[in-house]
Amino acid sequence: MIFLQLLTVFLVLNISLANDCVKRTYTADSFVCVCDADKCDTLDIQKTVEPGYIAIYDSDQKTARLDKTIVPVGQLKSRIDQTKNNQFTLNVNVKDLKQKILGFGGCFTDGAVLNIASLSNGLVKSLMYDYFGENGLEYNIGRVPVGASDSSTHAYSLDDTPFDFTLSHFALAEEDTKYRIPLLKVAKMLNPEFRAFASAWSSPTWMKTNHLFHTAGGLIWKPGDVYYKLWAQYYVKYLNAYLDHGVKFWGLTTENEPVAGLKGLNWGTLGMTPEDIRDFVKLDLGPALKAAGWGKDNLTIMIHDDSTDTIGDYASVILNDPEAAQYVKGIAYHWYSRNYPSSYQTLSKVHDKYPDYFIFSSEAASEHLGDWGRAESYAIDILEGLQHWSTGWTDWALAVDTAGGPNWARNWVDATIVVNATAQEYYKNPMYYALAHFTKFLPIGSTRVGSSVVNAPANVHTTSFITPDNTLVLILLNMGNDQIDLTINGFANVPVTTTLNQDPSQYAYCIELKC
Incomplete structure (x- = not known):
């Protein structure tokens, strides 16, 4: 047909x-x-x-x-x-x-899960079905922030006790246990092929050079030293904590937007150069995950997780080092800083150089409730990404409120679904239907x-x-x-x-x- x-x-x-x-x-x-x-x-x-x-x-x-x-x-x-x-x-x-297609989906941000929870039980079921159900988009991918992202009510990490070098105070937040994890389980129930991957915006501030959640700052000292090893163990604790609650992660990005922390942008950041991530993966993260049972056969590590204008630099530095590359399966990118057609041609160049690593779109966001132009922008980005070796696509927050929040960084955006808790209704934007032309007809594989x-x-x-x-x-x-x-x-x-x-x-x- x-x-x-x-x-x-x-x-x-x-x-x-x-x-x-x-x-x-x-x-x-x-x-x-x-x-x-x-x-x-x-x-x-x-x-x-x-x-x-x-x-x-x-x-x-x-x-x-x-x-x-x-x-x-x-x-x-x-x-x-x-x-x-x-x-x-x-x-x-x-x-x-x-x-081959890996999948399509969206991000279970704090703001998204709180907005969804503000609806009646019946509407929560309806919204989740619209995303993950047989007569919905049939999403099979979910991105999960490790701690706060900009789509949170406040900035926080999962261990804000200063100088907790044993991570004894590490604990999942209420946003995880009360809101996000139950919804992840619903997604899995609605679509058995559903898989989740995690991304961290920032480490605890006491691990950072600027002692702030946002702006320019990275981990103290260098890869191989105590703070980098502690940051790797933080990931291990996070994966295990979710597993204890019945959610097993399919994937993990090395972090969200490492360049943002080098530029000093005003949301959760952790600056890392390509060399920093290369050495972090080979000296700290890769060995720690493998030792904890989260090796390459059990967890998919994706590098970069940033805009296409830097994907070539990060891929070449990290994947040209066999000791780092041995832990990596994929290369994630965001749609920001995109220019047609050069940004997408860059994806093909990366694929041609590193054909054994899949390329995957891990974030896209925009604005304007009811705007058709965003539906077209989503469609172009997905089409051109697929034509240049991308294996899937991930939207930003699954749901925002009518003001584009919550967002502690005041980085207001639209979403595919907008929740109006006061009226007890939600709105499917035009991009919902644009996405359906991909998600409904391109299953995994x-x-x-x-x-x-x-x-x-x-x-x-x-x-x-x-x-x-x-x-x-x-x-x-x-x-x-x-x-x-x-x-x-x-x-x-x-x-x-x-x-x-x-x-x-x-x-x-x-x-x-x-x-």
């Missing part, structure tokens, strides 16, 4: 809305879908169609949210000689296999296949995958002002032609075909 974006004029056998969105407008740009105790839309996606038919899922700025149309393949074939608009060709090579375009406009983005059940998925985005006729070669034995609508808000979707 095929899922493609954008409606065109075919002989339609069946058409229906993909959900029952209750629309509310906060900006002139687009709308949110409202969920309360009485109503909430779902993503009831038909993942199989009868042989010879195509399922088209369409979302756009003004009206559609994964609206579905079923058409016969023959109707598309018959249009090849009738195309009149700007034309380009997408050639798909299903024998040219690339990287889906493999990117080779593709090339001829005469494609610069504002059209595409990617092609084969799922584990041997289904071909094409995802396309047209951000231009013109309607475009697209011919696709590589399935159905003959070329198939369809149309990407002219509305620049029209967000292309998936064509799916059983191979």
